Amino acid sequence: MREDLLRRLHREIEAKHCENILHMLTSLHPADIAELMEHLDTHERRFLLSIMDTDLIADVLPHLSDDILVDILHYLDIERLSEVVPKMEADQVADLLQELPKVDRSTLLSHLPLDSIREIESLSQYPEHSAGGIMTTEYIALPYWMKIDEAIQTLRQKASKLRDVGYIYVVDDTNRLRGVLPLKRLILGESNKTLGELMDTEILAVDPLEDQEAVAKLMQKYDLLAIPVVNKDGKLLGIVTADKAMEVLEQETEEDLFHLTGLEKEESVFTPTLSAVRNRLPWILFSLLTTLLSSNIVRIFRHTLEKAIALTMFMPIVAAIGGNVGMQTLTVVVRSLSLGEITAVDILAIFWRQFVIAGLLGALVGIAGFIEAIIIFQVGVNVATVVGLALWANIIGASIFGLFVPLLFKKLGIDPALAASPFILILIDCVGYTTLLGLGTLMLIK
Amino acid sequence: MREDLLRRLHREIEAKHCENILHMLTSLHPADIAELMEHLDTHERRFLLSIMDTDLIADVLPHLSDDILVDILHYLDIERLSEVVPKMEADQVADLLQELPKVDRSTLLSHLPLDSIREIESLSQYPEHSAGGIMTTEYIALPYWMKIDEAIQTLRQKASKLRDVGYIYVVDDTNRLRGVLPLKRLILGESNKTLGELMDTEILAVDPLEDQEAVAKLMQKYDLLAIPVVNKDGKLLGIVTADKAMEVLEQETEEDLFHLTGLEKEESVFTPTLSAVRNRLPWILFSLLTTLLSSNIVRIFRHTLEKAIALTMFMPIVAAIGGNVGMQTLTVVVRSLSLGEITAVDILAIFWRQFVIAGLLGALVGIAGFIEAIIIFQVGVNVATVVGLALWANIIGASIFGLFVPLLFKKLGIDPALAASPFILILIDCVGYTTLLGLGTLMLIK
Numbered sequence: 001m002r003e004d005l006l007r008r009l010h011r012e013i014e015a016k017h018c019e020n021i022l023h024m025l026t027s028l029h030p031a032d033i034a035e036l037m038e039h040l041d042t043h044e045r046r047f048l049l050s051i052m053d054t055d056l057i058a059d060v061l062p063h064l065s066d067d068i069l070v071d072i073l074h075y076l077d078i079e080r081l082s083e084v085v086p087k088m089e090a091d092q093v094a095d096l097l098q099e100l101p102k103v104d105r106s107t108l109l110s111h112l113p114l115d116s117i118r119e120i121e122s123l124s125q126y127p128e129h130s131a132g133g134i135m136t137t138e139y140i141a142l143p144y145w146m147k148i149d150e151a152i153q154t155l156r157q158k159a160s161k162l163r164d165v166g167y168i169y170v171v172d173d174t175n176r177l178r179g180v181l182p183l184k185r186l187i188l189g190e191s192n193k194t195l196g197e198l199m200d201t202e203i204l205a206v207d208p209l210e211d212q213e214a215v216a217k218l219m220q221k222y223d224l225l226a227i228p229v230v231n232k233d234g235k236l237l238g239i240v241t242a243d244k245a246m247e248v249l250e251q252e253t254e255e256d257l258f259h260l261t262g263l264e265k266e267e268s269v270f271t272p273t274l275s276a277v278r279n280r281l282p283w284i285l286f287s288l289l290t291t292l293l294s295s296n297i298v299r300i301f302r303h304t305l306e307k308a309i310a311l312t313m314f315m316p317i318v319a320a321i322g323g324n325v326g327m328q329t330l331t332v333v334v335r336s337l338s339l340g341e342i343t344a345v346d347i348l349a350i351f352w353r354q355f356v357i358a359g360l361l362g363a364l365v366g367i368a369g370f371i372e373a374i375i376i377f378q379v380g381v382n383v384a385t386v387v388g389l390a391l392w393a394n395i396i397g398a399s400i401f402g403l404f405v406p407l408l409f410k411k412l413g414i415d416p417a418l419a420a421s422p423f424i425l426i427l428i429d430c431v432g433y434t435t436l437l438g439l440g441t442l443m444l445i446k
Numbered sequence: 447m448r449e450d451l452l453r454r455l456h457r458e459i460e461a462k463h464c465e466n467i468l469h470m471l472t473s474l475h476p477a478d479i480a481e482l483m484e485h486l487d488t489h490e491r492r493f494l495l496s497i498m499d500t501d502l503i504a505d506v507l508p509h510l511s512d513d514i515l516v517d518i519l520h521y522l523d524i525e526r527l528s529e530v531v532p533k534m535e536a537d538q539v540a541d542l543l544q545e546l547p548k549v550d551r552s553t554l555l556s557h558l559p560l561d562s563i564r565e566i567e568s569l570s571q572y573p574e575h576s577a578g579g580i581m582t583t584e585y586i587a588l589p590y591w592m593k594i595d596e597a598i599q600t601l602r603q604k605a606s607k608l609r610d611v612g613y614i615y616v617v618d619d620t621n622r623l624r625g626v627l628p629l630k631r632l633i634l635g636e637s638n639k640t641l642g643e644l645m646d647t648e649i650l651a652v653d654p655l656e657d658q659e660a661v662a663k664l665m666q667k668y669d670l671l672a673i674p675v676v677n678k679d680g681k682l683l684g685i686v687t688a689d690k691a692m693e694v695l696e697q698e699t700e701e702d703l704f705h706l707t708g709l710e711k712e713e714s715v716f717t718p719t720l721s722a723v724r725n726r727l728p729w730i731l732f733s734l735l736t737t738l739l740s741s742n743i744v745r746i747f748r749h750t751l752e753k754a755i756a757l758t759m760f761m762p763i764v765a766a767i768g769g770n771v772g773m774q775t776l777t778v779v780v781r782s783l784s785l786g787e788i789t790a791v792d793i794l795a796i797f798w799r800q801f802v803i804a805g806l807l808g809a810l811v812g813i814a815g816f817i818e819a820i821i822i823f824q825v826g827v828n829v830a831t832v833v834g835l836a837l838w839a840n841i842i843g844a845s846i847f848g849l850f851v852p853l854l855f856k857k858l859g860i861d862p863a864l865a866a867s868p869f870i871l872i873l874i875d876c877v878g879y880t881t882l883l884g885l886g887t888l889m890l891i892k
Contacts, residue, residue, distance in 0.1 A: 003789045003790060003791050006789065006791055007791060010791075029668060031667045031668055031669075035667075038787070039789070039791070039792065063667075152633055152634075155630065155633060155634060156634050166612030166629055183612055183629045183630065183633070184601065184629065186633065187598055187601060187629070187632065187633055188598075188601065188602050216692070219689070219692070220689065220692050220693065220696075221477045221481075221509075222475060222477055223477075223689040224689070225671055225687075225688055225689065241671075242671055242688035242689065242692065243665070243666065243669040243670070243671065243688065245692060246662070246665070246666050246688065246691060246692045246695055247666065249692055249695060249696045250666075250695045250696065250699055253696055253699040253700055253703065254699055254781065256703060257699065257702060257703045257706070257777060257781065258777060258781075260703070260707070261706070261770075261773040261774050261776075261777040262770060262773070262774055263774055263777060263778070266781075267778045268778065268781070268782045268785075268787055269778060269779060269782045269787065269788060269792075269796045269799070269800065269849075270782075270787065270792075270796075270799075271778075273799055273802050273803050273806070276799075276803045277803055277806050277807055277810075280771070280774050280803075280807060281807060281810060281811075283770060283774070284767060284770055284771060284807065284811050284841075285810075285811065285814060287766055287767055287770050288763065288767060288811060288814055288815060288818060288837075290766075291762055291763040291766050291767070292818070292822060294762040294763075294766070295759045295760065295762050295763055295823070296759075297762075298758050298759045298761070298762060299759045299823075302755055302758070302759075305751075305755060305758055306752075306755055309748055309751060309752055312744050312748070312751055312758055312761070313741045313742075313744045313745045313748075314741065315744070315758070315761055315762070316737055316740040316741050316743075316744060316761070316765060316875055316879065317734065317737040317740075317741055319762060319765050319766070320733055320737050320740070320765070320769075320868065320871065320872065320875060321730060321733055321734060321737070323766075323769060323871075324707075324708060324729060324730055324733050324868060324871075325726070325730060327707040327708070328707050328708055328709055328726050328729070330707075331703060331704060331707040331709060332709070332713045332714065332715060332717075333715060335700065335703065335704075335712075335714070336714045336715045336716075339714075341484070341714055341715065341716065342715060343449045343452065343485070344449060345449050345452055345453060345456075345485070346485065346715075346716075350715045350716075353715070353716075353719055353722075354715065356719050357719050357722045357723055357726075360719070360723050361723055361726060361727060361730065364723075364727060364731075365727075365730050365731065365734060368731060368734055369734060372734065372738070376738060377741070377745075395730075403715075422766065422770060425766065425769075425770075426766065429762055429766060433762065
């Protein structure tokens with residue numbers, strides 16, 4: 001972000017210097033304009049939109065985040081939108097349509113030529129997060145029997161359809177994918193050979209319903225810059241390009257990150273106040289509900305606390321350490337699951353290793369806690385022993401929950417990152433309070 | 447991961463059926479072999495390595511994770527390594543060398559031809575996480591005065607150097623980057639035109655010292671499949687391809703994720719026990735140290751607790767809610783910082799918005815807590831009011847820390863994700879305990 005640019009834009013919009021603004025925009029890449037627009041307030045953004053021409057809007061729309069896009073789609077009337085949409089690519093329009101109410105969607109489609117509608121509709125039929133949902137139809141497919149020189153002739157007409165991906169897809173007469181031909185081989189091939197003779201027949205392709213993360217992972221693993229999407233009959237439907245895969249990978253890791261800390265949706269510091277409250281409130285309220293559990297454990301041991309008030313000092317320690325260990329284990333397990341690193345073959349070995357790690361960590365921290373209690377809090381050996389043992393048990397408990405619950409969630413088909421729910425964190429707290437106060441009751445109270 | 451394959455491999459290795467194993471490996475992509483090797487134990491992996499030929503090892507090495515790579519580099523003797531290395535690409539060797547001790551590095555280099563050494567050394571001079579550190583020298587650069595047909599002739603000889611990236615880089619006689627030529631335009635161009643006439647002169651390029659995340663972000667933003675790396679004089683040094691950028695993006699988001707939960711390095715469920723303990727222990731021990739703060743607040747209010755033991759029940763609630771809210775705010779701010787969304791221009795607006803969000807969230811949760819205390823814990827209105835107010839103040843405090851500290855860290859040049867240190871979480875706990883017990887002292891104790 002060039003801040004001087006943003007400052008200038010703020011100023012020019014306030015002064016309503018339309019010509020200056022448009023001059024400024026023409027020197028920018030659409031992605032830059034989109035970025036600037038994210039930093040404007042609704043009012044400024046709408047003013048900007050009102051002076052931009054439809055070509056420019058068509059270029060900028062695909063680069064905007066969903067939040068802003070929805071606002072813009074509400075603001076642009078259907079007439080203006082139907083001028084914008086024909087200038088966009090089919091896959092971009094399909095993405096856009098998902099943000100529109102059904103009524104507007106059909107009005108909008110009625111303004112488009114029939115073959116565009118067909119292309120858009122075939123793209124819209126796939127779930128948003130599937131290979132079909134992220135593929136593009138901007139690729140070149142040629143029949144396997146075509147000669148090299150003829151292929152080059154055809155390319156001349158379709159050059160605009162060929163993105164920077166260096167592949168041509170080779171199909172048979174029923175559009176079944178037969179091979180992939182790197183452009184460089186087309187350049188180097190003898191002109192009377194056919195595409196079929198030169199193509200690679202070992203093709204990695206994905207089903208349109210394949211999950212987007214799996215597709216991106218596959219492309220990353222095999223260092224692919226594009227992967228074809230084919231249906232059950234082997235017919236070529238589209239391709240997923242690396243720039244899309246990049247977006248997906250980051251989005252999915254980010255989803256883990258946000259879910260782990262109890263945010264349902266991605267949120268930035270610019271998310272409108274009420275959306276942010278709505279996004280965060282459920283987790284906090286749920287948390288308030290689940291803390292009933294840990295609070296009740298404390299209530300049960302009220303009489304112990306009355307007699308050994310020193311134990312209250314250690315309650316914050318047990319809670320904080322348990323929470324930290326639990327989050328660490330959860331993070332490691334959730335990422336390993338996301339990356340597909342955990343297989344049924346390994347489960348036992350994983351359990352055993354995490355158990356040993358927790359036992360070791362717990363012993364070291366327990367000893368440290370024992371020493372801390374004696375030297376800094378100057379409590380007796382009895383209380384210090386309770387503290388040390390509680391820490392040890394708490395760390396083992398936290399690790400087991402941190403490992404077991406996301407695995408269970410995965411098994412049940414729930415996003416394992418959601419295992420970091422307040423519920424689990426409270427269970428971990430409960431283990432801590434129970435061992436601290438339980439051991440305290442046993443060892444300190446006659 | 448195909449689990450049947452892993453099972454079979456385990457079996458075959460145990461039975462030492464070398465031929466079967468090699469037969470199995472030849473049908474697999476090197477990336478798949480690498481994945482299988484990650485799931486083997488050290489013993490099995492070394493056996494496998496001992497029967498693989500050097501070509502295969504050279505293909506597999508670049509796909510392995512650092513953990514495993516280090517182990518393998520220790521196991522392979524320098525003679526075997528020096529057979530493997532010449533079969534790898536320069537950028538892969540440069541990455542590999544970083545994992546070797548200095549002595550081995552020079553021994554290894556001495557086995558290579560002079561021009562490879564020069565290429566590898568020029569690649570090794572850049573920091574690991576810079577554009578120079580992730581670029582490849584496998585690209586094709588041709589002079590701007592070259593005619594199209596001559597260029598195609600040259601390509602024939604260098605075809606192996608041309609990855610699937612569909613660009614040719616056009617340079618002048620001192621190797622300064624002058625333009626980029628999409629392969630498709632080369633195919634379609636008239637044969638007597640020069641590259642200079644056909645090339646794009648609007649090139650986006652990066653400095654070799656540019657941070658890898660910034661490079662990847664740039665490629666994602668402008669949908670690039672490759673970006674050239676040029677030095678201060680404009681000389682072309684290499685290119686960064688999208689598959690590398692994909693790796694980087696995921697790695698950096700993951701780094702945020704792991705740092706936020708106090709893991710110094712990425713860890714998987716397969717990380718060896720001692721490494722995992724070492725990775726997690728510092729945070730936990732630091733946490734043990736910082737909890738002294740919150741424990742001492744409880745100690746200060748010991749007499750209040752003796753007189754109003756009911757307040758102990760609410761300590762777990764205040765701690766858990768504060769921790770949750772703090773982590774949510776931290777996550778949002780850290781990601782916004784990582785994505786470069788926050789500019790100095792916005793800071794005031796961001797502060798104000800987060801403050802309003804926290805105020806609203808706090809009020810709603812405070813009221814819920816008040817009701818919970820009265821109905822479920824059946825305490826008096828006085829205690830319930832203390833609980834409600836403490837929750838409200840705690841949420842505002844947690845949000846302010848969650849916002850302010852990562853911004854401060856960023857300003858100081860420290861990774862903002864590390865702001866999720868136990869220190870901050872404990873500060874948040876402290877706000878909670880202080881308001882709960884402080885208000886309790888004021889309102890409940892005469």
